[in-house]
Amino acid sequence: MNVALIGCGAIASAYADGLAACPALALTCCADLDADNAAALADRYGLTPYTDAGALLAAEDVDLVINLTIHTAHAAVTRICLEAGCHVVSEKPLAMTADEAQSLVTLAEEQGCVLACAPISGWADAQQMAGRLVRDGHIGPVRTATATGNFGRTTEWHPAPQPFLEIGPLYDGAVYPLTVLTTLFGPVERVRTADAALLLDEHAHNGRSFRVDTPDHVTAVLEMADGPLVHLTASAYVPHRTRHFSSLELHGDAGSLYLDDCGNFDGDTDAPLLQVARLGRPYRPFPLPRPPHPLRYASLAVDAARAAERGAAPLASARQAAHVVATLTAVETSADAGGGRPVERCGFDRPEQLPWTQDPFPHPDAHPLAVRGGFAADDRPRSSAPTGGSLSRSHLDPAPTSPPRRRGSQPEAALPSLPPIGFGCSRYRGGSTYVDLGNAMADALATGIRLFDTAELYGTDAELGALLTDGCGLPRERLFIVGKVWNTNHRPDHLRTAAEASLKRLGLEAFDAFLLHNPTAWRHQGPLGDLSRLSHEEATARTFPTTAAGDPARADVDLAETWAAMEGLVEDGRARHLGVCNVDADGLADLCSLSGRTPELVQVECHPYRHPTALIEAAHARGIRVMAHSPLSAPGLLEDETLRQIADRHDVSTAQVVLRWNVEQGIVPIPSSTNPDHVHANADVFSFSLSDEDRTAIDALHRPDFSR
Numbered sequence: 001m002n003v004a005l006i007g008c009g010a011i012a013s014a015y016a017d018g019l020a021a022c023p024a025l026a027l028t029c030c031a032d033l034d035a036d037n038a039a040a041l042a043d044r045y046g047l048t049p050y051t052d053a054g055a056l057l058a059a060e061d062v063d064l065v066i067n068l069t070i071h072t073a074h075a076a077v078t079r080i081c082l083e084a085g086c087h088v089v090s091e092k093p094l095a096m097t098a099d100e101a102q103s104l105v106t107l108a109e110e111q112g113c114v115l116a117c118a119p120i121s122g123w124a125d126a127q128q129m130a131g132r133l134v135r136d137g138h139i140g141p142v143r144t145a146t147a148t149g150n151f152g153r154t155t156e157w158h159p160a161p162q163p164f165l166e167i168g169p170l171y172d173g174a175v176y177p178l179t180v181l182t183t184l185f186g187p188v189e190r191v192r193t194a195d196a197a198l199l200l201d202e203h204a205h206n207g208r209s210f211r212v213d214t215p216d217h218v219t220a221v222l223e224m225a226d227g228p229l230v231h232l233t234a235s236a237y238v239p240h241r242t243r244h245f246s247s248l249e250l251h252g253d254a255g256s257l258y259l260d261d262c263g264n265f266d267g268d269t270d271a272p273l274l275q276v277a278r279l280g281r282p283y284r285p286f287p288l289p290r291p292p293h294p295l296r297y298a299s300l301a302v303d304a305a306r307a308a309e310r311g312a313a314p315l316a317s318a319r320q321a322a323h324v325v326a327t328l329t330a331v332e333t334s335a336d337a338g339g340g341r342p343v344e345r346c347g348f349d350r351p352e353q354l355p356w357t358q359d360p361f362p363h364p365d366a367h368p369l370a371v372r373g374g375f376a377a378d379d380r381p382r383s384s385a386p387t388g389g390s391l392s393r394s395h396l397d398p399a400p401t402s403p404p405r406r407r408g409s410q411p412e413a414a415l416p417s418l419p420p421i422g423f424g425c426s427r428y429r430g431g432s433t434y435v436d437l438g439n440a441m442a443d444a445l446a447t448g449i450r451l452f453d454t455a456e457l458y459g460t461d462a463e464l465g466a467l468l469t470d471g472c473g474l475p476r477e478r479l480f481i482v483g484k485v486w487n488t489n490h491r492p493d494h495l496r497t498a499a500e501a502s503l504k505r506l507g508l509e510a511f512d513a514f515l516l517h518n519p520t521a522w523r524h525q526g527p528l529g530d531l532s533r534l535s536h537e538e539a540t541a542r543t544f545p546t547t548a549a550g551d552p553a554r555a556d557v558d559l560a561e562t563w564a565a566m567e568g569l570v571e572d573g574r575a576r577h578l579g580v581c582n583v584d585a586d587g588l589a590d591l592c593s594l595s596g597r598t599p600e601l602v603q604v605e606c607h608p609y610r611h612p613t614a615l616i617e618a619a620h621a622r623g624i625r626v627m628a629h630s631p632l633s634a635p636g637l638l639e640d641e642t643l644r645q646i647a648d649r650h651d652v653s654t655a656q657v658v659l660r661w662n663v664e665q666g667i668v669p670i671p672s673s674t675n676p677d678h679v680h681a682n683a684d685v686f687s688f689s690l691s692d693e694d695r696t697a698i699d700a701l702h703r704p705d706f707s708r
């Protein structure tokens with residue numbers, strides 16, 4: 001079958017790439033009003049270019065046309081292709097009015113041509129699985145749904161945003177959830193109510209500014225003939241990276257179901273595409289086929305070609321697409337008709353500022369409505385220790401931790417305000433594996449984690465920096481960022497360069513704590529700023545220099561000299577506190593004996609199998625805070641039977657027991673995880689406390705000879 005592409009814009013090459021993998025469909029020619037666009041696509045795929053669709057249809061022997069023109073041109077281009085006797089695949093929407101869409105369906109039938117319309121996503125794995133769960137009654141009869149098509153400010157993500165701004169979010173973003181809804185439940189019966197607003201009349205990005213006249217935020221309530229009452233929002237104002245981009249949430253008598261992205265058709269995403277919650281239970285990701293069934297943009301052409309061959313309707317049928325357009329037109333008409341009513345104020349005014357709006361993160365028990373068994377004005381928290389069982393996860397941020405106070409002359413910790421738990425930003429997972437931590441760092445931040453452990457070795461500081469600067473919305477002083485200089489950069493000039501380069505990648509002026517990754521110096525290997533782009537093997541070769549005998553290649557750099565350079569960073573405002581990793585009690589004492597600043601933080605491997613008691617006691621005795629790295633990854637630890645029994649008693653996971661055990665010693669664990677459930681659970685260790693019996697059992701797990 002010969003195929004032509006009409007419209008050679010941003011999406012055309014995705015279609016062309018897919019067609020190249022499909023021998024039954026031969027892409028031969030293309031057209032675009034912009035001659036450069038047409039020529040560029042033609043050059044790349046060996047096609048004959050045209051600037052006029054009519055000329056292409058007259059000159060070429062085309063069986064199937066893929067219409068990728070701008071939204072408002074879809075109907076006219078589809079019409080001339082059908083009139084020329086071609087099968088047509090149209091990008092969405094099929095047309096801009098219900099009448100236009102219906103007339104195309106009729107024309108295709110009269111001409112005996114197949115007419116298919118994007119999106120194909122209703123037939124993708126997650127959407128189909130959702131349909132099966134609904135059909136099988138997994139969540140009971142579905143009575144209400146929330147659907148979003150929030151494609152956000154097009155100026156942020158599309159090279160040619162104008163056509164999107166002209167048509168508004170309804171005829172683009174809303175098409176995805178409506179296509180899935182109608183695939184699952186059939187037609188919409190009526191629009192109960194609708195409203196359209198223009199929230200921002202100018203969208204700007206990178207110095208370009210676009211006027212907007214079409215409503216950029218539309219809401220509607222739709223009644224389906226045989227399905228739920230749907231609350232639909234389509235917005236070009238709500239950013240597309242928010243929680244609800246193209247989402248669909250169904251609520252049934254027995255549970256709920258959440259589709260994260262109705263437009264996803266290739267399964268290529270880190271977020272769980274489908275989640276299901278039994279009534280009253282939390283959402284859980286629902287497993288989908290791995291690898292996913294590979295749908296591509298060109299799958300629409302395959303669908304149309306198969307339909308033509310079999311004399312059947314395509315899956316992505318024009319009738320459904322026309323019905324979606326009819327729904328959009330009805331929403332528009334309903335919104336235009338208005339129906340707003342003023343509302344009586346009843347003497348109600350905006351409340352006075354609540355305490356937390358003045359001091360955003362007070363201690364939990366300072367809340368005037370905290371329930372602690374009494375209402376006495378001087379009611380005090382049950383325990384001033386932040387490790388008490390009454391605290392909740394949201395108190396990660398406010399409740400600083402301190403090392404346990406003992407009788408005697410223990411000095412005050414120099415770092416009293418460390419958050420109780422942090423997030424480890426190393427992407428290394430043993431063997432030769434690196435993981436992607438982008439989403440996990442964002443999850444950690446969203447969960448309330450404020451301490452991030454970075455290092456130039458980890459290659460993740462630019463990603464964290466983007467997260468922190470790109471709207472984490474927190475003032476800098478709410479965050480605690482730890483950095484580390486790698487062993488190959490101990491010489492003072494290298495150390496300074498390394499610290500400044502890390503700060504630059506993080507977008508920060510200063511580290512809250514800057515640590516020596518190890519007290520020993522290795523041979524300099526040049527700057528390490530490009531580690532994020534290297535494979536594990538390449539990065540290892542760069543960062544672990546060896547001698548001919550295979551031993552670490554040491555460098556002759558005196559620790560005192562290195563430490564003086566660290567102190568220089570504090571003096572210049574590039575680090576607020578200093579520390580060291582991977583020392584024992586003697587190593588810490590050596591460092592403390594150097595003149596100048598003593599370390600205020602020591603980071604070591606610490607978990608129930610490896611408890612460096614001497615070091616911890618020595619550190620706490622000097623007022624030095626201890627941070628536990630690799631708290632969860634000791635082989636067998638999370639499956640340990642003793643920990644399992646304790647976890648079961650508290651109805652938590654073994655990981656939570658281990659983290660809680662650290663926190664109760666005033667040690668700050670910095671677990672890492674790529675799993676959103678784990679990230680949340682790791683932050684949630686404040687709703688239980690270990691008994692003396694638990695602690696004794698955990699302490700007994702220590703193995704003096706433990707090594708990885």
Ligand SMILES: NC(=O)c1ccc[n+]([C@@H]2O[C@H](COP(=O)([O-])OP(=O)(O)OC[C@H]3O[C@@H](n4cnc5c(N)ncnc54)[C@H](OP(=O)(O)O)[C@@H]3O)[C@@H](O)[C@H]2O)c1
Pocket residue numbers: 423424425426427428429453454517581582603628629630631632633634638653655656670671672673674675677678679681682
């Ligand atoms: N200073 C140093 O020399 C040094 C050395 C090593 C590490 N560190 C620091 O310590 C941080 C943490 O150490 P690490 O990266 O070795 O990892 P870790 O935190 O000890 O363990 C991570 C592993 O545990 C799993 N995990 C996490 N939470 C879990 C949970 N709740 N339930 C079950 N499994 C869970 C993770 O899998 P999922 O992803 O599937 O959750 C991952 O495989 C590093 O990121 C780094 O910042 C410092």
